[in-house]
Amino acid sequence: MVLIHCKYKGEEQQFLYETTVEIGVKDLIKELVEVHNLRLRIQRIKSEGDDLATHGPCKPPDKQGLDEDIQAEADGVELPPRGPTYCKDPIGKRTGDAPVPQAQATLRKALDDAAAAASKKQVEAKHPLTKRELMEHIDLIRGAVMIAYPMGLPEYDPVRIDIEEDEKPSETPIGIDILDETAQLWWAGKQMLPGNKLSVHVGRNEKTKVVAKLTKKGAGAPQRENPITPEEHKAMLAYYHKRQEEMKHLEQNDEDDYTNSAWANSRALKNHFSGV
Known part of the structure; x- marks a missing residue:
């Protein structure tokens, strides 16, 4: 099988994919785009899912950002009693009605496992991704959400949207990276x-390994990669900084270090013959 090391916009979005040399490029692009979009989908679910596990479902869009306590006090009404798992959302986006600890742990595990499966670290582990594998993790998250919230999430909750709906471009940093079949x-x-x-x-x-890059239609050829990684660049800077400090230290001691040398002793010859 041919191993495709697929990248998009640098090092952050990358994964391995196995295929055959007999596949058409059009079909290959379609398959790579599906895996790429599923990785982004899991990243979005993970980001919002952590907040869901901690602070509960989203409030209606027209009430997000409002402090219920302040609003109730201003209206002169009393809020209903809150459950034992209530955890107030500091930004006011979610209701604060977190699930019970056991369901919360199940949801977090499903989120963490999915994020690990879609991580770029799978490239280092030499593990190719498949659409089926990523979809299975999304299904596990769906099940964990149903356990945590048997009555379901509101239709405007981002976790429900990303679990149920296909990928659609959005204005979020992750959403704008979604590709379609016109990708190059x-x-x-x-x-x-x-x-x-x-x-x-x-x-x-069939044993070829290819580093290929996806771009949006009309974006042109991708930029050439740096010959060294950011980690290697940092290591080089640290090494040369250390060498520079060592040279400065040697220059400071250079003027009087020779006075302790044997060749600088004016009595060295006399001491040699006198046996001192």
Whole structure:
């Protein structure tokens, strides 16, 4: 199987994918886009799901950001008693009605497992992703949400939206990275043409490893990657800073260090012959 190391916009969005050289480029783009979008979908669910587990479902859009205590005091009304798991949302987006601890733990585990499965660390682990695997994790999150909230989440809750609906571009940082089937695939600085088979571009060796990049239609060729990673760059800066400090220290001691040397002793020759 050909191993595709697929990237989008640098190092953050990347994953491994296995395929065959006989696949058409158009079909390959479709499959890569599906996995890419599922990874983004899981990232969104994880971000909102952590808040759901801590602070409960979302308030209606027209009430988000409002402090219920202050509003009730201003209106002269008394709020109903709150449950033992109540945890106030400091930004006022969610109701504060958190699930019971056991259901909360189940939901968090499902979220963490899904985030780990979709993480770019799977590249380091040399684990290719599949659409089926990622969908299974979304189904597990769906089940955990049903356990935590048997009555269901409101239709405007982001977790419910991302679990139930297909990927749609949005104005969020993650949402704007969603791709469709018109995306373009690049390898070695050249676009892989949708009308070709993958073998036309990478050869017929099924053990080939390809670093390919996705871009939106009309975005042009992706930027060339830096020859060194950010971690390597930081390590180099730290090394040269340390060397610079060592050289400064040597320069400061250079003027009088020689006085302790044997060759600088004016009595060295006399002491040698006198046996001192």
